[in-house]
Amino acid sequence: MSTTAFPNRARVDALAKVRGEAKFAADLVLPRTLYAMTVPATIAKGSLSSLPVEAALRVPGVVRVLTPEDFPAPPPYSEDGPPPPPTLETIIAYRGQPVALVIAETLEAAIEGAEVIRPTYVAEAFACVMESAGAQRQPADEVAFGDAPAALSGAAATVESTYDSPTQHHNPLELIATVAVWEDGALLIHESTQASSLVKGAVAGALRLDPARVHVRGATMGGSFGQKAVQRQTALVARAAILTGRPVKLVQPRAQIFHTATYRARTRHQIRIGADADGKIVGVQHHVEQEQSPNGYFAVSEYHRDVIRMYGIRNYLGTGADIRLDRQDSGYMRGTHPQPAFFAFESAIDELAHKTNRDPVEFRLANDTRVDPQNGHPLSSRFLNECLREGARRFGWSRRSPVPGSMTASDGSLVGWGMACGIYQSATTPAIATLRIDARGHTRFAISGHEMGQGMRTAIASVLIQDLDIDPERLEIALGDTRAAPQHMTAGSWGTNSVVPAAMQAAQRMRAAVADLLDGRQVSGNLHRKLASIRRPFLQVEVTTVGPGQDQAALETLRQGGFAVAEAVYPEFSTFSYSAHFLEVRIEPRTRRIRVPRVVSIADCGRVISPRTAHSQVYGGVIWGLSHALREATEIDPRYGGYLNEDLADYVVPVNADIGEIEIGLIDQPDPLANPAGVKGLGQVSMVGISAAVANAVFHATGRRIRELPIRIEHLL
Amino acid sequence: MCNDPDVAPEIPDNQLLVSRRDAMIASVAVVAASHFAASARAQTGPRQAALPVSVDQALIIRTSINGQTLEIRIDARTSLLDLLRERLALTGAKKGCDHGQCGACTVHIDGRRVASCLTLAGKVDGREVLTIEGLAGGDTLHPMQQAFIDHDALQCGYCTPGQIMAAVACVAEGNATSRERIREYMSGNICRCGAYVGIVAAIEDAAAKMGRG
Ligand code: FES
Ligand code: FES
Numbered sequence: 001m002s003t004t005a006f007p008n009r010a011r012v013d014a015l016a017k018v019r020g021e022a023k024f025a026a027d028l029v030l031p032r033t034l035y036a037m038t039v040p041a042t043i044a045k046g047s048l049s050s051l052p053v054e055a056a057l058r059v060p061g062v063v064r065v066l067t068p069e070d071f072p073a074p075p076p077y078s079e080d081g082p083p084p085p086p087t088l089e090t091i092i093a094y095r096g097q098p099v100a101l102v103i104a105e106t107l108e109a110a111i112e113g114a115e116v117i118r119p120t121y122v123a124e125a126f127a128c129v130m131e132s133a134g135a136q137r138q139p140a141d142e143v144a145f146g147d148a149p150a151a152l153s154g155a156a157a158t159v160e161s162t163y164d165s166p167t168q169h170h171n172p173l174e175l176i177a178t179v180a181v182w183e184d185g186a187l188l189i190h191e192s193t194q195a196s197s198l199v200k201g202a203v204a205g206a207l208r209l210d211p212a213r214v215h216v217r218g219a220t221m222g223g224s225f226g227q228k229a230v231q232r233q234t235a236l237v238a239r240a241a242i243l244t245g246r247p248v249k250l251v252q253p254r255a256q257i258f259h260t261a262t263y264r265a266r267t268r269h270q271i272r273i274g275a276d277a278d279g280k281i282v283g284v285q286h287h288v289e290q291e292q293s294p295n296g297y298f299a300v301s302e303y304h305r306d307v308i309r310m311y312g313i314r315n316y317l318g319t320g321a322d323i324r325l326d327r328q329d330s331g332y333m334r335g336t337h338p339q340p341a342f343f344a345f346e347s348a349i350d351e352l353a354h355k356t357n358r359d360p361v362e363f364r365l366a367n368d369t370r371v372d373p374q375n376g377h378p379l380s381s382r383f384l385n386e387c388l389r390e391g392a393r394r395f396g397w398s399r400r401s402p403v404p405g406s407m408t409a410s411d412g413s414l415v416g417w418g419m420a421c422g423i424y425q426s427a428t429t430p431a432i433a434t435l436r437i438d439a440r441g442h443t444r445f446a447i448s449g450h451e452m453g454q455g456m457r458t459a460i461a462s463v464l465i466q467d468l469d470i471d472p473e474r475l476e477i478a479l480g481d482t483r484a485a486p487q488h489m490t491a492g493s494w495g496t497n498s499v500v501p502a503a504m505q506a507a508q509r510m511r512a513a514v515a516d517l518l519d520g521r522q523v524s525g526n527l528h529r530k531l532a533s534i535r536r537p538f539l540q541v542e543v544t545t546v547g548p549g550q551d552q553a554a555l556e557t558l559r560q561g562g563f564a565v566a567e568a569v570y571p572e573f574s575t576f577s578y579s580a581h582f583l584e585v586r587i588e589p590r591t592r593r594i595r596v597p598r599v600v601s602i603a604d605c606g607r608v609i610s611p612r613t614a615h616s617q618v619y620g621g622v623i624w625g626l627s628h629a630l631r632e633a634t635e636i637d638p639r640y641g642g643y644l645n646e647d648l649a650d651y652v653v654p655v656n657a658d659i660g661e662i663e664i665g666l667i668d669q670p671d672p673l674a675n676p677a678g679v680k681g682l683g684q685v686s687m688v689g690i691s692a693a694v695a696n697a698v699f700h701a702t703g704r705r706i707r708e709l710p711i712r713i714e715h716l717l
Numbered sequence: 718m719c720n721d722p723d724v725a726p727e728i729p730d731n732q733l734l735v736s737r738r739d740a741m742i743a744s745v746a747v748v749a750a751s752h753f754a755a756s757a758r759a760q761t762g763p764r765q766a767a768l769p770v771s772v773d774q775a776l777i778i779r780t781s782i783n784g785q786t787l788e789i790r791i792d793a794r795t796s797l798l799d800l801l802r803e804r805l806a807l808t809g810a811k812k813g814c815d816h817g818q819c820g821a822c823t824v825h826i827d828g829r830r831v832a833s834c835l836t837l838a839g840k841v842d843g844r845e846v847l848t849i850e851g852l853a854g855g856d857t858l859h860p861m862q863q864a865f866i867d868h869d870a871l872q873c874g875y876c877t878p879g880q881i882m883a884a885v886a887c888v889a890e891g892n893a894t895s896r897e898r899i900r901e902y903m904s905g906n907i908c909r910c911g912a913y914v915g916i917v918a919a920i921e922d923a924a925a926k927m928g929r930g
Contacts, residue, residue, distance in 0.1 A: 018866055019862065
């Protein structure tokens with residue numbers, strides 16, 4: 001466990017990024033590249049009745065049009081995991097599903113070719129919103145301990161409310177892009193993905209290729225937030241490269257991405273919560289319903305996992321249901337399950353604190369827990385109360401007047417001070433890494449992981465530069481490349497805490513190997529010079545690490561490119577990250593416009609390995625939370641299926657002028673059990689709870705409790 | 718059509734590294750306009766198809782990009798962004814929306830910031846284009862680039878070239894005089910990662926160094 005704080009170093013890839021030299025997937029410019037463009041279905045459900053391509057083939061520059069006939073039949077069902085996304089099919093399952101792929105010498109020709117294709121369809125009745133007639137409701141597994149209904153019937157005070165969180169699309173700024181090259185019987189895919197191994201498996205499965213001949217190089221990613229896992233487009237582009245023998249590039253237009261990529265499911269949370277006369281929570285009942293595709297696997301029961309562990313809750317009854325709709329699959333999006341669940345839960349806590357006349361900070365401090373409420377195991381570290389106290393101090397919470405509507409600014413704006421907490425599981429994946437240092441000054445560290453801006457590369461570099469006397473300018477960190485190291489999906493805030501311990505162990509082993517080699521001889525200079533002077537061209541070490549409770553089987557799954565996550569409820573303890581957010585809203589008296597001039601957000605993510613990138617991650621998380629509270633929602637068209645606000649003008653995300661002052665604090669106390677580095681996850685916990693803090697502040701400003709996101713002017717008129 | 722001046726010289730098919738392609742493109746771009754056609758033609762055996770547009774859809778433009786003069790035959794439908802990225806391998810400017818909504822493609826034309834995705838390439842005939850690749854003086858970063866590193870004004874870096882080009886213009890316009898003003902005049906550039914706090918701090922810092930704060 002690292003006992004000292006890490007220094008504040010610059011982001012290692014910042015130089016390339018400010019010079020415009022960082023290579024994102026679409027930046028790959030290869031000779032003879034062909035450009036692809038998809039043709040999206042214009043019905044929500046049914047089948048293709050004709051797909052005439054002649055008009056497209058007459059467009060100068062179009063070389064080929066791929067249709068369902070150009071693809072092998074889907075692979076047979078397998079126990080090993082979800083099937084690869086379908087390729088081109090005649091059955092239409094959702095509006096916007098690709099039905100053809102136009103390949104052309106230029107982008108302009110590909111776009112024109114795609115536009116002149118007018119398929120015809122046999123349409124069927126469909127259900128695309130939770131309220132649609134024909135939407136199928138399917139109950140989910142229960143999550144329960146103690147006896148919540150009995151405890152609540154004996155509570156001194158209870159509140160019960162329903163909270164709504166909308167459908168949202170990730171909208172990373174980078175469009176989904178794939179470049180596929182087919183050469184000597186092998187496929188090289190260059191794609192923006194946080195799951196290069198899964199992409200490899202999916203493409204090999206869909207196109208019936210030997211996985212040994214499919215390589216995926218995860219490019220520098222222009223953000224992802226859970227979107228860029230396995231995309232339907234990859235196998236289409238790969239097939240085009242195979243059939244034409246030329247590199248093929250597809251940069252999917254944003255309007256199409258809305259319909260093909262995953263999204264955050266809309267959810268509705270009914271919460272009943274009660275406290276005893278001392279202000280201790282006695283029980284929680286939480287029912288969640290979410291929208292879901294016909295065969296979607298996104299588990300509804302996971303909305304409970306983090307809620308259970310936020311406070312010392314002794315009785316919990318979690319239920320839920322999927323509402324099956326004719327849409328594409330929903331999926332993980334930053335903050336995933338806790339994000340909407342904590343808008344609901346932390347709003348309910350605020351309602352209960354208000355009803356029992358308690359300060360919301362004091363109420364939370366008094367409901368602390370040292371053990372995992374579900375199984376009684378210890379929490380490996382929990383500095384939530386430290387986050388609360390530090391946040392309250394920095395924000396000046398003690399100056400808050402508790403009565404709603406009692407604070408106003410000199411311009412007449414209503415002022416509201418609100419707060420809320422967040423939690424996110426700190427899961428772990430196994431890692432297999434190689435570290436190679438050579439006598440000419442170069443160091444290469446290869447491991448499973450994907451850099452999407454969160455700063456994983458910088459965290460690894462921090463460790464290696466701190467622990468090894470190497471040339472930092474020539475340190476190469478290979479991530480996301482299925483040829484460099486076995487790859488695991490990077491998501492769920494398990495990235496840094498899975499790779500940093502491996503980097504530390506590799507550095508340690510390297511130092512031992514060098515000492516062995518020198519065998520007591522005194523050789524001056526850094527490690528490169530030492531190797532040179534003893535005439536060793538290079539030295540390489542390999543390390544493997546696993547999460548708590550994992551063994552060789554997890555490493556084997558990783559080698560196979562599978563999913564090997566140790567969830568944070570580990571066999572002997574549980575590990576979660578925590579956050580506490582404090583913010584001020586101002587509501588203009590006439591327009592009722594809501595502004596957030598300042599935020600203080602404190603997080604407990606264990607040991608901070610890269611302070612600078614960690615701070616940036618929390619800034620981003622706060623802004624995502626504000627966006628969830630006040631801006632973004634996907635509008636679904638109940639008449640025709642599909643999405644109405646499918647671009648960045650109508651899908652509103654915060655711009656610079658929407659953001660005020662944000663102050664970040666990190667507790668920086670190592671976790672003693674989760675891993676030798678003492679690191680816990682940060683990317684998502686920084687966002688969880690912010691939207692509730694906004695709603696709580698709006699209540700404090702106005703006395704109005706808004707239980708539906710995003711909060712808009714019309715809610716306050 | 719194989720003798721079209723815009724045809725790329727032959728490169729081995731298996732060339733996956735961008736560096737040589739970049740070098741090739743750079744060499745195309747620096748050729749003085751009057752020598753351009755002859756020089757390209759001298760490299761035999763083009764493997765890329767010629768620009769597949771009919772004569773009435775094509776036009777020849779002469780422009781300066783990052784200080785280098787260039788004459789090139791283009792598809793009249795091509796946006797400046799696609800010309801830079803797909804024909805000239807200047808991939809610093811990014812495509813985030815292709816609709817003028819995000820700012821990722823921001824470049825300067827005659828010193829003013831524009832969304833290159835909304836600018837037809839034909840419109841830069843006779844004008845000077847500056848992209849992120851031309852901002853630094855060799856190895857010496859522009860103060861704005863350095864300030865973006867110092868304030869970690871980025872995460873994924875996808876919006877960054879556009880943010881920096883917009884920021885340089887924002888200072889030059891005299892719109893970097895306060896944090897509020899910077900926020901307002903930088904609101905055409907979306908950062909989905911949420912690096913706004915660092916971006917504002919970087920612009921304040923660089924504006925002071927650029928002497929136009
Ligand atoms: S790509 Fe030009 S503004 Fe978004
Ligand atoms: S740094 Fe990722 S969009 Fe701005």
